[in-house]
Amino acid sequence: MTGLPAIGFSPEHEELRSWARDFAKREVAPVAEKMDRTDEYPRELARKMGEHGLLGIGTPKEYGGLGLDIVSSVVVAEEIAKVSLSAGLIIGVQNGLVGYPISQFGTPEQKEKYLPRLASGELVGxxxxxxxxxxxxxxxxxxxxxxxxxxxxxxxxxxxxxxxxxxxxxxxxxxxxxxxxxxxxxxxxxxxxxxxxxxxxxxxxxxxxxxxxxxxxxxxxxxxxxxxxxxxxxxDGFLIAMSVLNQGRIGAAAAAVGVASAALEASIEYSKKRSLFGRPLGKFESIRFMMADMATRIEAARLLTYRAAYLRDRGDEFVKEASMAKVFSTETAVWAAERAIQIHGGIGLSKLLPLERYLRDAKILDIVEGTSEVQRWILSREILQD
Ligand SMILES: Cc1cc2nc3c(=O)[nH]c(=O)nc-3n(C[C@H](O)[C@H](O)[C@H](O)COP(=O)(O)OP(=O)(O)OC[C@H]3O[C@@H](n4cnc5c(N)ncnc54)[C@H](O)[C@@H]3O)c2cc1C
Structure with a gap:
């Protein structure tokens, strides 16, 4: 499949985004820093995410899930990871790494046994x-x-x-x-x-x-x-493992877009309030251009990611597109988090702001679910057909 299909969000996707953004602000933001600092699993947050269906977004409704498409999962992953990649990962594991293979390959008994309890958060997978x-x-x-x-x-x-x-x-x-x-x-x-x-x-x-x-x-x-x-x-195990990872890469890409966007938003805000040499930081051309480049790369990452999700939902080939989205978005997130620290100067390196967390989180993303080198290997094989 070549070319870029039109990407449009349905009113339901827009509504979901606005809900997820609000949920992230209300429920995830208050625990994001503590999760990172203490390295403790947020049981209460996981329970709330389960209560609202976030742990079974793609799980069929008959098994207690929301039965939504991949674009919906991507919308949620982006919005939650923007506030906490760790919270986004919990959603990603319950849905994509565990719920999805059971939905796809499980017997009716296995689906009955695991899916409703994974979706509610009663079971950790x-x-x-x-x-x-x-x-x-x-x-x-x-x-x-x-x-x-x-x-x-x-x-x-x-x-x-x-x-x-x-x-x-x-x-x-x-x-x-x-x-x-x-x-x-x-x-x-x-x-x-x-x-x-x-x-x-x-x-x-x-x-x-x-x-x-x-x-x-x-x-x-x-x-x-x-x-x-x-x-x-x-x-069949390897086929199942790869089927999970191929789709999971779209989620990792979406989470990376979320982290990168958070880094850009923090930079925009700071550049307006920080004053240097008698003018706002954001009036310096080199700083403005950094943010222009960040915005451009993030938008490209977002388009790659939603295109892969859209193709997956249509039932088209999506493996190449998912790899492109994964490698580009995760490397963009690492780069954008580093640029955001540069824009902030000393405070960017401190624990007073979450920028250093964004950089550490982003770095994990370009290694898990297939490293950047593995994505380039997949892509070069697709391109060279050898
Ligand atoms: C926080 C975290 C959470 C994780 N969660 C899970 C999980 O839930 N389940 C799970 O099964 N795994 C999980 N992983 C494992 C993760 O998927 C692996 O770490 C990752 O796939 C890389 O494997 P590796 O660590 O063995 O590195 P290696 O495979 O040893 O790679 C070492 C280096 O070699 C490079 N390399 C590999 N192949 C090639 C190639 N063909 N050409 C060129 N260079 C290459 C790699 O890119 C890397 O730079 C997690 C890892 C982390 C850090």
Whole structure:
């Protein structure tokens, strides 16, 4: 698919944006700084997000979700991440990384068991793909699931950097069921519940950004699950993992647009009130031009992001567009946060303002859900067709 389809928001999308903006201001802003400082998961905020449907935006209505399209998810991701990327991540994990694969590939029993409680926030979900020895090279995961004669599976291995892992009640877990030589074809997904003997949290992992989201290592030591907990079919795991990431990249791009916009808005406001050499900072050409460049790049990132979402909703090919949106938007967010600090001078480097948080958060975005290098790899393959 080439060319830019017309992007227009429906009145419902506009209404959702205005509601999400208001929710972010009212409920997310008061806890954003504390989440970052304490690195504590915001249970109460998560409960409120669940109450308002934000943890099941794309989940079908029959399973307790809002049943909305990807453009709606993107609108919410942008507005919430503008105030707190961490809060945006909680929405992204519950919806995109956990709810989506269960909606798409789950049996009716699995959907019934997990989706309503993920959407309400009663269950905290995690997506367990990355391992100490396999991140970008996801087809190389080593966590094994061995089939027993009674049809159950015994899982052994560990998963690294798992968002919400510290609290996870249910994990979409990717394991190797085939031989190591099978590569991507030997991977199978399972749904593993907290409390299953042999499954434990290995430890909390402290990271520079997206804090308060319970990043942890998960350990599986002979963890036995019934055959009915398999998600999709034997050997479908890699396809499921990639289907999640392809779509998830649109969400990461949207969150990056949110962070970058926050950096620009803070810069505009500060440039009007800070006075230097007898005139407002915003009257200096170099400062004005920085903000002009920020606005232009952010708008380009936004267009790429909404185009990918729009294509996804139409059922068109969107993988290339999602990768373009992810790499451009996340790198724009890092760059815009750094420019915003420059515009603010010393106070920009301090904890008095959230600009340094924007920079730390933005940096996480260009690594998770496929690093910038991985996106360029996907794009170059698409472009060169080799
Ligand atoms: C805060 C946080 C939350 C996370 N949440 C989750 C989660 O919920 N679930 C989950 O499964 N994972 C999660 N991750 C893991 C994340 O997705 C991985 O860290 C990421 O995919 C990169 O993998 P890696 O860390 O193993 O780096 P590596 O894959 O080892 O990459 C190292 C470097 O090599 C580069 N590189 C890789 N491949 C190529 C290539 N082909 N060409 C050129 N350069 C290349 C990378 O871009 C990077 O610069 C999370 C990570 C963090 C930090």
């Amino acid at each position: 995690s997506y367990g793909l990355t391992e100490p020895g396999a991140g970008s090279d996801a087809a190389n995961i080593q966590t094994r699931a061995e089939k027993a004669p009674d049809g159950s599976y015994k899982i052994t291995g560990s998963k690294m950097w798992i968002s919400q892992g510290l609290l996870a009640d249910a994990v979409v877990l990717f394991t190797r069921t085939g031989s190591p030589d099978d590569g991507a074809a030997g991977i199978t997904a399972f749904l593993v519940d907290r409390g299953t003997p042999g499954f434990r949290v290995g430890g909390k992992l402290e990271v520079i950004g997206m804090r308060g989201t319970g990043t942890a290592e998960l350990v599986f030591d002979g963890c036995e699950v019934p055959g009915s907990s398999m998600l999709g079919s034997l050997g």
